[in-house]
Amino acid sequence: MRVKGQLITLEGIDGSGKSTVARLIAKRLHEAVPQRKIILTAEPTGGQAGKILKAQLSASDGSEPSVARRMEELFLFMADHADQLEKLIYPSLQEGAIVISDRYADSTAAYQGVTLRGVVPDPVQWIREIYSPWNRHPDRTLLFSLDPVLALQRMQSRPEREKFERLEFLREVDKNFRHLAALEPDRFVTIDASRAADDVAGQAMMPILKLLEQA
Secondary structure: OOOOOEEEEEEOOOOOOHHHHHHHHHHHHHHHOOOOOEEEEEOOOOOHHHHHHHHHHHHOOOOOOOHHHHHHHHHHHHHHHHHHHHHHHHHHHHOOOEEEEEOOHHHHHHHHHHHOEOOEOOHHHHHHHHHOOOOOOOOEEEEEEOOHHHHHHHHOOOOOOOOOOOHHHHHHHHHHHHHHHHHOOOOEEEEEOOOOHHHHHHHHHHHHHHHHHHO
């Protein structure tokens, strides 16, 4: 019988340590379930839409973008996500792999839900409804919880800064993430991201292994 694939997503504000912990999780999963294929990916991807997004985010001067530019950004995130679903996530899950994604559709809802305030009513829910008919729902989502002030402190050493790395903006994104977690408590597991990376990875492994046991 073919093993069922699982999709595990890592979410949280910039600076919460997801990317570092994602690599640790992948390594520990290789050791814990060596018979399973482990796929580690991230959004934005290295695909065409993802490259455009990364360039735009890095080049932003911090000024308020036009409504048209904000809508363009939203749909670039969605196009990049759709491409990743088609080329990587669905094929990997069909092969029985464990897919770990550093950011997923919830990040788009949380971040663009802030940028689109005043443009559409209840933007977080509006974005979720656009995704709903075609998105692959994660089997488990780990929400890395960290005070935005501490997150910004962690990012001070980054050579390149993105437009999202502003305190008030991150506070609003954090609220959106907590709102999303409250909407789906069975899917989301909140992780204390203020601790050392190894400790955070240890926290994260517990709900992942529990999910695999239930499969």
